[in-house]
Amino acid sequence: MTLELLLGMVMAALAGTVLYTILGIIPGTDETAVIAPVTLALVLLGIEPIFVFTFFMAAITAHKVTDSVPVAVAGIPGGVMAAPMVEHAVQFKKHGQADLSIRKMASGSVVGTLVAVPISFLFAWVLMPVADWVQNYAGPLFFFGTIILALLAKNRLVSLVAIIPFMLLVQGLRHLYWATGVVPEGRNVFTSFFLGITIGPVIVTLLELMNKDKRERMNRFPQRIISLTKQKRKMGMPNPFKILTIKETILSGLASLIGSITFILSAVGTTTLIGELFSNFEQDRLKKSSLAIACMEALANATYISGILIPLIAFGIPFSSVSLGPGLPLFQAPPVFDENYNMHHALTIQEIFISTLVGAGIALFITYYLVVKYSREISAFVFKWIPHEAIIGLFVGLVFLLGYIDAGWINIAGVLLVSIVAGSLHRLGVSFGVLFMALYSAPWFMTLFG
Amino acid sequence: MEKGVSGLEKHNQTEDQAKFIEVWEDLVSIKDLFLSILITASSTMIGYFLAHDQEPLPLFFGLTGALLGFVISSVLFKPKRTINIEDEV
Numbered sequence: 001m002t003l004e005l006l007l008g009m010v011m012a013a014l015a016g017t018v019l020y021t022i023l024g025i026i027p028g029t030d031e032t033a034v035i036a037p038v039t040l041a042l043v044l045l046g047i048e049p050i051f052v053f054t055f056f057m058a059a060i061t062a063h064k065v066t067d068s069v070p071v072a073v074a075g076i077p078g079g080v081m082a083a084p085m086v087e088h089a090v091q092f093k094k095h096g097q098a099d100l101s102i103r104k105m106a107s108g109s110v111v112g113t114l115v116a117v118p119i120s121f122l123f124a125w126v127l128m129p130v131a132d133w134v135q136n137y138a139g140p141l142f143f144f145g146t147i148i149l150a151l152l153a154k155n156r157l158v159s160l161v162a163i164i165p166f167m168l169l170v171q172g173l174r175h176l177y178w179a180t181g182v183v184p185e186g187r188n189v190f191t192s193f194f195l196g197i198t199i200g201p202v203i204v205t206l207l208e209l210m211n212k213d214k215r216e217r218m219n220r221f222p223q224r225i226i227s228l229t230k231q232k233r234k235m236g237m238p239n240p241f242k243i244l245t246i247k248e249t250i251l252s253g254l255a256s257l258i259g260s261i262t263f264i265l266s267a268v269g270t271t272t273l274i275g276e277l278f279s280n281f282e283q284d285r286l287k288k289s290s291l292a293i294a295c296m297e298a299l300a301n302a303t304y305i306s307g308i309l310i311p312l313i314a315f316g317i318p319f320s321s322v323s324l325g326p327g328l329p330l331f332q333a334p335p336v337f338d339e340n341y342n343m344h345h346a347l348t349i350q351e352i353f354i355s356t357l358v359g360a361g362i363a364l365f366i367t368y369y370l371v372v373k374y375s376r377e378i379s380a381f382v383f384k385w386i387p388h389e390a391i392i393g394l395f396v397g398l399v400f401l402l403g404y405i406d407a408g409w410i411n412i413a414g415v416l417l418v419s420i421v422a423g424s425l426h427r428l429g430v431s432f433g434v435l436f437m438a439l440y441s442a443p444w445f446m447t448l449f450g
Numbered sequence: 451m452e453k454g455v456s457g458l459e460k461h462n463q464t465e466d467q468a469k470f471i472e473v474w475e476d477l478v479s480i481k482d483l484f485l486s487i488l489i490t491a492s493s494t495m496i497g498y499f500l501a502h503d504q505e506p507l508p509l510f511f512g513l514t515g516a517l518l519g520f521v522i523s524s525v526l527f528k529p530k531r532t533i534n535i536e537d538e539v
Contacts, residue, residue: 041513205473206487209480220468224477227534383531388476390523393486397494397516404498405509 005050009355012051013362016058021367024066025382026391031067032325032432033198035059037398040191040329043336049346050355053330057359060308060326064301065109065367069375072101074226074383084272085296088279088289095286099375101293106371107240108252108294112301113364115256117356120306121349123260124313131314138317138339139444145264145319146437152269155429162430167442169421173414174443183407188443189414190332192403196415197435199395200423203416226383228376238372248294251278255295256302263306263320271300305360313352316344324436332440470530477530486527490519 023034039059042052067082071089085105092101134141150159170193177183196203208214241249255274262270279292307322308330317339318324318331330343337343347355370378403415422435470477497515501507 041509044509202474206483209471215480218471221470221472221477222468223470223530223532225532225534227536380533380535383529383533385524385529387478387482387486387524387527387529388474389478389482389486389527390490390520392474392478392483393490393523394516394520396487397490397519400491401494401498401509401512401516404495405512 006358008048008051009054009358010362012055013058013359014366016055016359017062017363017366020059020062020363021066021370021378022382022386024063025069025379026386026388030198031060031063032328033195033395035063035326036198036329037195037395037402039326040333040402043329043333046336049343050351053343053347053352054355054359056308056327056330057305057356058363060304060322061109061113061301061360061363062367064304065106065364065371066378068105068297069102069371070379072098072105073228073376073379076226084275085293088292088296091286091289092293101290102375103238103243103372104248104290104294105297106368107243108248108297109301110240110364110368111244111249111252111294112256112259112298113305113360115253115298116260116302116305117309117360119257119260119302120263120309121313121353123263123306124310127310127314131316134315134319135317139441139447141319142437142441143445146434146441149321149431149437150434153429153431153434158425158428159430159434162425162428163434163438164445166421166425166435166438167445169418170439170442171446173417177407177411177414182410187334189406189411190334190439191329192399192406192411192415193418193439194328194332194436195395195399195402196418197422197432197439199399200419200421201426202392202395202423203419204423204427207420228380237369240368244294247281248291251281251291252294252298254278255299259299259302260306260310263303263310263322270303271296274299305356309352309356312344313349316342318440321433324433324440328436479527479530482523482527486519486523489522489526490516493519493522 019038020035035056039052039056042055043049068085068089070076071082071085072092075086075090075093089098089101092098146163147160150156150163153159173193174183174189177189178185183189208218244252255278258274259270275292275296278295279288282288282291304322307320308327311317311319311323312327312330316331318328323331329337331337332339332342337346399415399419400412403411407414425435426432470479472478473483493515494512495515497518498508498512501511
């Protein structure tokens with residue numbers, strides 16, 4: 001490891017931290033939609049894999065820590081992952097203790113990261129002997145994974161019904177592109193379809209706006225009033241283990257352990273389930289919320305880290321909801337990464353370990369400091385200067401770009417079609433996880449016929 | 451789609467003020483939204499074609515175009531949020 005390499009990794013970690021500290025705070029930004037396209041762009045630009053991975057680890061850590069800031073200061077979730085915490089954070093805000101809930105969250109993140117990194121490496125090592133088997137049966141495993149994910153979902157019936165038609169849509173478009181020669185035969189259009197799924201709900205809403213009746217019947221709101229609570233400024237760098245009580249430290253550690261082991265499952269689902277379960281260890285309303293916040297944040301962080309590290313180290317196949325979401329470009333980014341050569345093959349375990357330490361470490365240190373000290377100022381800046389329109393515009397722009405790169409102009413309409421279907425299915429209650437898995441297992445599934 | 455925001459936007463609601471719609475869990479004005487998309491999509495594709503056929507520059511230029519569109523939209527359009535700073539209770 002040369003000094004130059006280390007310096008590059010530090011720069012990558014800083015870039016990921018700064019970008020996702022801002023994006024994390026913006027309300028409504030889904031992890032997959034904001035992290036995946038940028039990571040993908042870095043991979044396609046031909047940036048050294050080790051830098052991309054360090055950037056990615058910093059990005060998910062920073063986004064995870066900061067997406068709970070608006071929950072604490074304004075009661076608005078900064079991302080999908082922060083939604084389960086709203087109810088508890090509001091308790092603190094009501095008592096005028098928004099700063100305390102931020103401290104509890106940030107400390108929970110520290111616990112989650114400290115537990116998840118060693119556990120992930122250990123668990124990946126345990127799973128390595130079955131890696132060959134998993135790789136050989138990736139197609140069927142993914143298909144059954146899709147079914148299981150659908151069965152575990154809240155709306156299981158509609159999720160199950162949606163799987164095969166959605167696979168047909170994706171494979172149908174791919175074969176049409178091959179038949180017309182838009183894409184060379186055998187190359188799977190992947191990236192732009194993937195992005196099409198993530199922005200599906202937005203596209204459906206945009207199309208509804210084009211229908212006069214729907215537009216007029218849509219709910220209208222005046223300017224949203226966001227109340228931020230003034231914080232007491234405290235000196236120095238607070239110790240996370242002093243902010244958490246012993247009970248909170250132990251239970252959030254335990255929650256992180258559970259989160260790491262259940263890495264395959266959806267992070268939001270596990271967070272809600274375990275967080276609510278553990279919070280029952282306290283009776284007092286505020287203490288209960290404090291415990292819930294610490295545990296949820298710890299667990300969410302742990303699920304994120306292990307969800308990316310375990311499949312990456314052990315299999316080289318995106319076998320978890322996190323690696324199928326924000327982390328997917330580390331596994332699939334044709335023509336740079338595919339099933340046969342991706343981040344798993346590009347980096348050694350030592351490199352993954354060092355990147356994780358540098359990326360997650362720097363992001364955690366900086367965001368912890370910023371969040372504990374300046375959460376109100378950062379939130380006020382983002383709320384005041386970043387219009388939501390600009391963010392949506394940015395994603396639509398990225399979809400145009402990646403859609404064109406994948407298969408030319410016609411694919412913009414192709415991605416639009418995927419978005420309309422995915423967005424409508426999402427509204428019907430089908431989760432992104434099921435759709436991503438279906439996209440991934442469609443080629444294998446279609447080999448069963450004909 | 452509308453989780454966790456109840457109560458916050460209900461303040462001072464009168465008929466003529468209520469003109470924004472909710473997309474992706476935050477409020478937008480329809481006109482600004484379509485203009486933003488138009489600006490960013492065009493700047494992205496213009497960026498891409500400026501460096502056509504000189505791999506991997508098109509992607510880089512395209513991304514720069516996307517970022518430029520984002521900055522232009524941020525300057526042109528105001529966020530539909532009012533910030534209130536409260537003192538601690």
